[in-house]
Amino acid sequence: MFNSTGNNFGAGQITFKDYQASNYVVLNSKFTFDPTNADYQACDQLEIYVPDLTIDRSAVGGVFIRFVEDYHYSWGDSVYDGGTVLKSWIKDKNTIVIEKQPWFDENGPLIIYIVTLYPQLNQGSDTIKSTMQRLTMTTEGNYLRFGYETFMVEFEHWVFIHLMFSGVTYAYREALWEVTMEELPADITADVPICGGGNQMHPNCDGMAEAHIENKVLTSQRRVMGFFDTAHDPFVYAFLVRDNNDNTSE
């Protein structure tokens, strides 16, 4: 783990969980910033300054941006959280860049999730093919169901997960979900965004929820009303650093 040394958009200190190899880096972080602050409004791109990384530049990876929004009705409250994916890359050994987009400037404070692998190109050899493993997602009474493309790829220091939510028993639609990911290593702790779900207040970006993963269990409580709207297919896409890393390079 390491802390940022600064940034140009008015966020506080940012903590990263990391795995750093000689030619790629996996970073995990979650932080909040206020898009009304002067630093953010003055910057062209979001830059996070960090201690020396093992690589001095990277190709583009995806990070997620999310806003939180509640509506209070006479009959109850509704969640209209939303967000999307942003491009991010390592500019130099000490700078992580996230593209700046104005889409949610009126919806702050905004949350950024970095669950990203930053590769380099032209490294003299081809992509190494992985072994995909389907994940068994277990809930009590099988109230929560997942699609076929729910899988992980496991490495010694990190895993990649792709989860696709497909349905829930009606009685559990607003309950706290607790799902055991049977094959997932137990040494992963992270907050991950769940992209998708219908969002009638923000159909331009759809919904975005958050799940917490710890000890192989995924928990989720707060979700948009249209989470299981037809064809809105909520999913998780994340590179997650395992807690077995006490080093920062291979």
Add this chain to the structure above:
Amino acid sequence: MESEAATHKKIMIAKPSIAFNDFAGTAKDVTARNVNGRNILSVRAYQSKVVTPAQATSRNQLSKISREYKQLSDSQMHAWEVLASHMKAASSIGSAAEMTGHNAFVRLNSNRVMAGETILRDAPSYHGTIPNVVYDEAVVTPEFIAINGIKHAPSPYKLVVKMSGNQSVGISNGWSKTVIVSPGMEDDWGQADVTTLYFKTIGVEPVPGQKVFVESYWMDTNTGFAGQVLQDVVIVTGESPSGQRVRATMDDLDPTEESHVSSLDVDFSTGVPVAEFNAMCLGHSNVASSEVYLDRPLPADVIGTGICLGRGNGADGKIIPQSYLVYIYNLSDGAKMTFAHRGGYYVKPTECFGSGIIY
């Protein structure tokens, strides 16, 4: 290709009275001048009547830059004179000759214009910190010409590459035969692929066994200053070296098939368990996917299924995040990639990007 210098009609007339008596003046085609105690004779050059488009462009640019100097203010000219006092012109007779402000203005601005920059009217500050070119190898084959393993120099530096056409292996000094192939390019992850530029400039395919002279240097595009020239000699080989970067771009699309992307750059050269995906997927008919046909097969080790993120990119303003599986397989005489929508609400077009595993 006949060089510009070779097409000039040269006439040399010896006039001892001009050359040895500290005399400045012109006699027929010879001009004598004395600079800091040195007698310098110049012979008037005649341009050939036949010029290539590149030569015409170059001459026009130099004339334009030279004329621009006369439009500068006195203070601007003075700044260029000060800058020139720090710069030395190359000399073939031992000591460096002095450079005028006009010389400096033309030299630096011709570099900048060559790299696609505008003419700099204010003299830049003088510094000598241009990085040296460092690379692993220059590769010249009949089909592929590149410099590999370049130590990256960040913006504003751009790489200038000069190369010769085929030369006999018996020639050890062919530097006068080099012409600018790349007037200023950024290395692409350590590689400068100048294949297209070489053919456009030299016009003749490299012949295996022949020798090609290569010169390269970094140029600061902010100032026009150029770094030290690295000279290299390459023997043309018949085949491209192994380990060539595996990548699928718009240039690789099969023109006989319909592909559903408006941009494409899928790069498998990471050496780690992810590929780098970039594609603007347009979709087709009523299927939530976009197909890409390549005009050549892909190596077996990248055949499989990839996954990447996508973001809506249409005129409707939808920026919905999505996930896509990418089915990658070879056909009888090419390859096919299908970007198949999975997570999120499907919209088209969608920009797929970022790192994603392949299994």
